[in-house]
Amino acid sequence: MISNSVFKNTVLFLVLSILSCGNSFDAKGKREKPKAHDTANKPGQTTIAEIKTGADNYEKYLPILKDKKVGVVTNQTGILSNKTHLVDFLLEKKINLQKIYAPEHGFRGTADAGELVKDGKDTKTGIAIISLYGDNKKPKPEQLAGIDILIFDLQDVGARFYTYISSLHYVMEACAENKIPLLILDRPNPNGNTIDGPILEKENSSFIGMHPIPVLHGLTIGEYGKMINGEKWLKNGIQCDLTVIPCLNYNKEMNYPLPVKPSPNLPNDQAINLYASLCFFEGTNVSLGRGTEQQFQIYGSPFLPKTNFSFTPKPNFGSKDPLHNGKVCYGEDLSKAPRVKGIELKWLLKAYATTSDKTKFFIPFFTKLAGTKKLQEQIETGMTETEIKKSWEKGLEDFRKIRKKYEIY
Secondary structure (H helix, E strand, O other): OOOHHHHHHHHHHHHHHHHOOOOEEOOOOEEOOOOHHHHOOOOOOOOHHHOEOOOOOHHHHHHHHOOOEEEEEEOOOOEOOOOOEHHHHHHHOOOEEEEEEEOOOOOOOOOOOOOOOOOEEOOOOOOEEEEOOOOOOOOOHHHHOOOOEEEEEOOOOOEOOOOHHHHHHHHHHHHHHOOOOEEEEOOOOOOOOOEEOOOOOHHHOEOOEOOOOOOEEOOOHHHHHHHHHHOOOOHHHOOOOEEEEOOEOOOOOOOOOOOEOOOOOOOEHHHHHHHHHHHHHHHEOOEOOOOOOOOOOEEEEOOOOOOOOEEOOOOEOOEOOOOOOOOOEEEEEOOOOOOOOOOOOHHHHHHHHHOOOHHHOEOOHHHHHHOOOHHHHHHHOOOOHHHHHHOOHHHHHHHHHHHHOOOOO
């Protein structure tokens, strides 16, 4: 017979489990009021609230910045636990902050994916902002002139085609060439320790995938910087004078909900979790929800069979000209789907199997996303998800051995 206290605890656990799904962000990109699961992990573990990001670990880096002219690569995700932005915090601490360098989506994180981000000034502080996107992905020597040390503080999501790690590569390369030390303020990986996907082949390198790694690499951005340095992936094998300020009270088995959305089209934890699986649709004629409020949580196209679920993409804050703009798209709603660990190919395989004209399903961009031509070939020849994933095993095993050298947590 179940005791009254056990019964109550069981009910409480079920309620908290239900509340834990789909954490979202408000219109300004900040996390809405935390749900019950945001402040606790398993019994005896460190709580989410006790995690300190590298930015919060300021006792380690403020002494390094003293009496130096400082530049910072950051955006809206560069905040401390008290919601103060790193730029404002550094100014409060009388750090001589000279320039802000902004990646894809801009300093305030409002630009569409792939949209030109222009140089300018931060309206709040008057500090010059230099765009690191478009034709200027790598800081030029004149843009680094007068900088004694550079800080890198961006929230990554642990996926190869998320371009903040490519920005990190170019920043490290510019720092190495101009003999400027780089500080990475580390942040947790919301995809944790997960490693999955095909390894990128060198001939398919691009800004959405520069290095021979799987789609999900299981590294924090600080660990990734160490790997770039250690594997000598910078031009001519040069190395950056790199210091990583680590997170405290963190391990990669913890579920870490992001406090601020990392870019306009990743609006909540569900989208971040499904990103690595659904981003492959960017290389097809299937929409993954750009032009809706459920980006990376739904998929569909006018060329898939009619179902009970449909959506019509329209220009919005995250996408000024979405795929299939104004057309009814049929597909699936995954906004309530269970959390996945790794990459799910079943939705991609299903869409290919049921599309009206398979010759028009893939576009050349798919190879850049996959990092290999093999994945498209495997899908077209009818291989199952199990067979495809089995073909990744050797590459993933080799990557794990390399990755181990650079782990911090």
